[in-house]
Amino acid sequence: MSEIEFLSWVRGPGFEIATIIFVAGVVIRVSEIFLLGRKKNLAEAKGSEMKGGLHTILSRSIPDKSTLQRSTFKIVSGYIFHIGLFITICFFAPHILLVKELTGISWPSLPTAIIDASAVVSIITLVVVLIHRLRNTVLKFLSTSGDYLVWLLTILPLITGYMAFHRIGMSAPSMLAIHILSIELLLVAFPFTKLMHAFTLPIARWYNGAISAYRGVES
Amino acid sequence: MSASLEKGINALKKEVDSTVAAFFSSCVNCGMCADACLFYTEAGCPARTPINKTEPLRRIWKQEYTLLGRIGKLLGLNKPIDHDFLQRWEKLVYDSCTLCGRCSMVCPVGIDITAMIRKTREGMAAAGHAPEGLIGATKRAVETGSPMGVKLPALLAVIAHVEKDTGLKVPVDVEGAEYMLLLSSMEIMNFPEFIEAIAKIFDKAGASWTISTEAFEATNSGIQIGVSDIAAALVQRIVDAAEKLKVKTVISPECGHAYMAIRWDGPNLIGKSFNFKVRHILEVLDELRKDGRLKITGKETQKLTYHDPCQISRRGGVIDQPRNLINTFADNFIEMPDAGKMNWCCGAGGGVSTNERADELRLKVFQRKKDQLDKIKPDAIISACSNCRIHLEDGLEEYNMDIPLMSLTETLAEHLEE
Numbered sequence: 001m002s003e004i005e006f007l008s009w010v011r012g013p014g015f016e017i018a019t020i021i022f023v024a025g026v027v028i029r030v031s032e033i034f035l036l037g038r039k040k041n042l043a044e045a046k047g048s049e050m051k052g053g054l055h056t057i058l059s060r061s062i063p064d065k066s067t068l069q070r071s072t073f074k075i076v077s078g079y080i081f082h083i084g085l086f087i088t089i090c091f092f093a094p095h096i097l098l099v100k101e102l103t104g105i106s107w108p109s110l111p112t113a114i115i116d117a118s119a120v121v122s123i124i125t126l127v128v129v130l131i132h133r134l135r136n137t138v139l140k141f142l143s144t145s146g147d148y149l150v151w152l153l154t155i156l157p158l159i160t161g162y163m164a165f166h167r168i169g170m171s172a173p174s175m176l177a178i179h180i181l182s183i184e185l186l187l188v189a190f191p192f193t194k195l196m197h198a199f200t201l202p203i204a205r206w207y208n209g210a211i212s213a214y215r216g217v218e219s
Numbered sequence: 220m221s222a223s224l225e226k227g228i229n230a231l232k233k234e235v236d237s238t239v240a241a242f243f244s245s246c247v248n249c250g251m252c253a254d255a256c257l258f259y260t261e262a263g264c265p266a267r268t269p270i271n272k273t274e275p276l277r278r279i280w281k282q283e284y285t286l287l288g289r290i291g292k293l294l295g296l297n298k299p300i301d302h303d304f305l306q307r308w309e310k311l312v313y314d315s316c317t318l319c320g321r322c323s324m325v326c327p328v329g330i331d332i333t334a335m336i337r338k339t340r341e342g343m344a345a346a347g348h349a350p351e352g353l354i355g356a357t358k359r360a361v362e363t364g365s366p367m368g369v370k371l372p373a374l375l376a377v378i379a380h381v382e383k384d385t386g387l388k389v390p391v392d393v394e395g396a397e398y399m400l401l402l403s404s405m406e407i408m409n410f411p412e413f414i415e416a417i418a419k420i421f422d423k424a425g426a427s428w429t430i431s432t433e434a435f436e437a438t439n440s441g442i443q444i445g446v447s448d449i450a451a452a453l454v455q456r457i458v459d460a461a462e463k464l465k466v467k468t469v470i471s472p473e474c475g476h477a478y479m480a481i482r483w484d485g486p487n488l489i490g491k492s493f494n495f496k497v498r499h500i501l502e503v504l505d506e507l508r509k510d511g512r513l514k515i516t517g518k519e520t521q522k523l524t525y526h527d528p529c530q531i532s533r534r535g536g537v538i539d540q541p542r543n544l545i546n547t548f549a550d551n552f553i554e555m556p557d558a559g560k561m562n563w564c565c566g567a568g569g570g571v572s573t574n575e576r577a578d579e580l581r582l583k584v585f586q587r588k589k590d591q592l593d594k595i596k597p598d599a600i601i602s603a604c605s606n607c608r609i610h611l612e613d614g615l616e617e618y619n620m621d622i623p624l625m626s627l628t629e630t631l632a633e634h635l636e637e
Contacts (some may be wrong), residue, residue, distance in 0.1 A: 011428075024349055029244065032285055033241050034253050036239075036284065038236045038237045041480065042486035042490070042492045043483050043486045043492075044493070056329060060327060060329050061327075063325070063552075064324075064561060066557050066561060067254070069326050070254040071254045074250065074254075075327075078327070084552070138253045138259070139248070139249075139250045140265070142248040144248070147248050165369070189412050197245045197246070197328055200245040201328045203245070204244070205328065207237075207238045207241055207242070207329070207331065208330065211238070212331075215536040217538070217560055219322055
């Protein structure tokens with residue numbers, strides 16, 4: 001396979017396969033949750049489940065003071081790499097162009113210098129997060145192969161994207177193909193790993209807030 | 220209680236619902252729950268990380284209710300759920316967790332970890348992996364009505380005493396009373412002053428109340444050990460008595476888990492809504508205060524603080540009422556750091572105090588409470604749970620701290636206008 005053939009495969013069939021697995025997988029995983037259902041609470045309510053649930057979806061993004069002091073590193077590093085990923089994925093001009101080609105929707109991009117910086121910050125933070133995971137007794141204990149796999153699948157698109165943009169290493173088409181392939185791997189693994197939290201987090205937070213609000217406590 | 224692995228696995232399966240699935244699907248193994256758990260912060264050991272305590276339930280969910288898990292099952296790739304595995308989790312699920320709920324408030328993805336540890340206990344107990352102390356208490360609760368084996372004659376003797384001391388009638392089995400008071404065995408045996416206080420307060424407020432001789436025990440070992448059938452049977456006794464006496468409101472006493480059992484779990488355990496209200500004694504007292512039926516006189520000048528019992532505050536929603544009440548008699552009230560819904564557990568709730576095997580551990584984790592108290596150095600601590608109170612006294616003695624404990628209801632009664 002020549003590098004051009006490789007690039008057109010990852011852009012064509014490869015991308016389609018990955019997208020199908022991603023979408024089908026996510027739909028299955030989310031359906032698995034809701035199909036289980038939940039019993040109606042028969043105790044006299046003290047607050048609104050809906051209000052509490054929606055409140056916690058937002059409020060849980062902001063830790064209370066004592067939690068911030070106790071889990072400073074986890075919270076700060078978590079915020080940095082998530083924001084970095086968000087900026088890099090959503091505001092890089094070629095990414096927006098891709099979305100526009102697929103859906104017709106577009107929005108303004110950010111200057112490449114900012115994208116560049118956010119990608120580098122994300123990469124560095126992810127490396128630091130990995131070191132922390134390997135050294136912290138609780139994280140070392142909790143971590144499974146899935147955690148390390150997800151780490152790898154998350155950092156690869158950042159690194160390959162950075163290399164493709166700065167024309168480091170291979171020829172441009174090969175590097176771009178590898179970058180796209182790395183994203184496809186991420187998409188394929190997405191429904192079957194903890195990456196799913198991107199979709200299930202609002203559900204979990206809603207339940208947490210609803211359970212608590214029912215008893216009259218803001219969670 | 221005949222137990223078997225099969226029963227344990229079935230009990231765990233019964234606990235899986237959409238909340239459990241959403242919670243486990245969202246965990247990113249960040250470990251923040253460990254930082255929120257006094258059993259980890261004070262006693263170390265990463266296995267005590269709250270989310271790890273739910274591993275038996277997680278395995279059942281993964282293997283039975285997810286596509287990947289079911290494929291794994293077909294291929295024989297799944298981790299086993301056997302006696303050996305459950306045995307290893309017993310101390311994590313029962314000795315190292317008071318179901319205090321602090322982890323559930325901190326989890327960034329919103330997992331109600333405590334609710335899932337409570338669910339895990341259902342499987343552990345059914346499989347025969349519950350601590351001896353809790354099994355004994357549960358048996359006594361089923362057989363005698365009380366986890367401490369306190370029977371009716373003992374209660375009647377205490378009531379006779381209270382009537383003699385106060386000159387007030389303690390109404391027993393009175394039909395149509397507004398309130399039916401429940402008690403914990405701990406109050407009957409160790410704190411009869413509580414009944415005395417209620418008699419005085421209700422007399423002054425002109426509230427009609429009663430104690431049922433058929434259901435006076437408020438505590439519920441069934442929810443601590445995690446056997447829903449037993450928990451439901453204990454709740455049903457109270458429901459039957461309340462319906463028989465046609466009372467408007469059942470009062471849960473100064474006990475944390477009793478409130479959770481009757482107020483929040485009760486109707487769900489027996490599968491039907493109550494036709495009476497359930498209120499914590501602090502809610503009732505605060506209502507009386509608002510209605511101007513509670514006349515308080517004299518001020519406590521010493522520096523007072525309030526220890527929030529987890530099941531009453533964070534898990535129960537009774538947070539403002541104790542503060543409103545304390546402010547009626549306290550001149551110098553001071554909050555501990557993290558007070559209110561983020562308060563730290565005393566270390567002995569959720570069945571831990573009934574489990575002798577955990578005695579050393581509960582005293583060790585009391586260090587957290589000690590640190591909180593050291594920051595404000597109060598002259599006395601007020602609480603609203605006899606179990607917290609007993610353990611706080613134990614802990615204070617262990618750490619050579621000389622701070623007296625006060626019951627909120629009893630202190631209020633001392634400040635009633637003559």
